[in-house]
Amino acid sequence: MSVKVLKHAAIYTGEEFIADGYVRFDEHVLAVGPVNEYHAQAGDEVIDAGGQILVPGFIDVHSHGGYGFDAMDGDPDQISTMATKMMRNEGVTTLFATTMTQSTENIDHAMRGVAQAAEHNPIIQGVHLEGPFISAIFKGAQPEEYIKNPNVELLAQWNKLSGNRVKLITYAPEDPGSQDFEDYCLSHGIVPSVGHSNATREQMLHSKATHVTHLYNAQREFKHREPGVTGHAMLEDNMYAELICDGFHIVPDMIRLAVEQKGFNRIELVTDSMRAKGMPEGESELGGQKVFVKDKQARLSDGTLAGSVLQFKDAFVNVMKFTGASIADAVQMASVNQAVEFGLDSKGTIAPGKDADMNLFDRTLQLQKTFSFGKEYTPEV
Incomplete structure (x- = not known):
């Protein structure tokens, strides 16, 4: 070159x-x-x-899909194309392809597809397993019939199928089996992230989670008598917190609150985008469920938010607009923190x-x- x-x-x-x-x-x-x-x-x-x-190029550690494609499809060519489109249209130069709660067989298929895509497309630097080890109480848009308690054997199976590319996993620490599960993660370079969880503050204090998936969303919220997952993430300095800065998942004032409480060096911008991103409004799909996209919002038929259609370049601009952050602060949240947390030494x-x-x-x-x-x-x- x-x-x-x-x-x-x-x-x-x-x-x-x-x-x-x-x-x-x-x-x-x-x-x-x-x-x-x-x-x-x-x-x-x-x-x-x-x-x-x-x-610096942006690092999205939580994105399911976009441009008509989804990591769960398991098609390596489509996953690679999806990553390239995110790069050229949004500035995402490093991607963790993100799965969701589904059958074991479907997640097996996704892991094989991501592994093959990553062999040919170095934008794909890891996998984020979002579920199936989550709480049914805060399942969000995840299909309840496939939810399981934390299971080391399944995680090890999926990590192997991915070519040991699992870097981040969303789970509910309050569920049985979490301690052994966390120990496996920490010994295999996987960051344990609390999300889709009903954990109390007390339960979180006994957890080894150091990351919170889409702060505020699909988790026990903080209240004056129970801080919950959100309060724990706000209080603990070692916790990295994802923020979906589309203005719908979190209203701007609450984004500002999180940034002021956590500081710029512990917030990570994510899109949590699904296949409808970059596509015309109308009907789409997420995990076998119908999704309806209108006014830049993706929702299930019951109105539940189902991922986003947020482009990372807009998240970068929005966090400045919503919080008064400088460009340097936004760079910290869009690139630097992710590289530091996940040991992406050549990035950030x-x-x-x-x-x-x-x-x-x-x-x-x-x-x-x-x-x-x-x-x-x-x-x-």
Whole structure:
């Protein structure tokens, strides 16, 4: 790959801000700094950014699907296409393909499909198993008939089928078998995440969960006599919290409350998107259930929110609009925290030696280009 130089960008590296900077890169970042420190080298392909804004590529650790595809379909070509569309249209350069509560056979199929897709598409860096080890009380849009108690053998089976790519699992820590389940996760590099859970604060204090799936949604809420899952996540400094910043799953004031309480270094933006993202409004599908999409909201027939149609680039802008966060703060929540939590050492910041995963926005924060491993892409629409 030829060496490219992006000049005259306002660069938020994830570690510092460079008002008029340059990045020299091929598949990896070779150098970054103030533009007056750049010395032209033979063969460099120079791109003038014209003062536009450059940030690290986004990391979505919770996305089921989009553009007509879903990880549960288990089709490796479709899963790969889905990941590429998320990259070029939304700036997601790292994806954890996310499953949901379904039959053992269907999850087996999904794990095989994701494993094959990841072998050919390095955007897919992991799997997020959302269920089936959840609480029926807070099942949300997950089909109740497939819910199970935490089961180490099943988790080990799915991890093996995925090529040991399971990085995150959503479960209900109050259910029987959780302790052994958590121990397996911690010994196999899997982050245990409380979600779709009715756990009390006391139960959470005995849990090893260090992550909360879509904070506020589908969990025991916090009240003045029982903090619940949400209160526990707010109170404990070691807990990373996912936020779906579409304005529907969480009203903006509650997003601001979470950010102010947790701080920018413990919030992770996610989309929790499903196959209807990027598609026309109307009828869609999630886990064998009919979903109806209208006014940027996806709901089951009973009105239950069923994932989202949120694009990550909009979550990035929305968190600033809803909370007053700066671009640097939004970068922390969109890229840096995920890389730190999941040990994605080549991701999350724009720094020498890291993968050249970057997003270029204009000054109105409209996505213009995405670089994935140094290759340039523009949005399809």
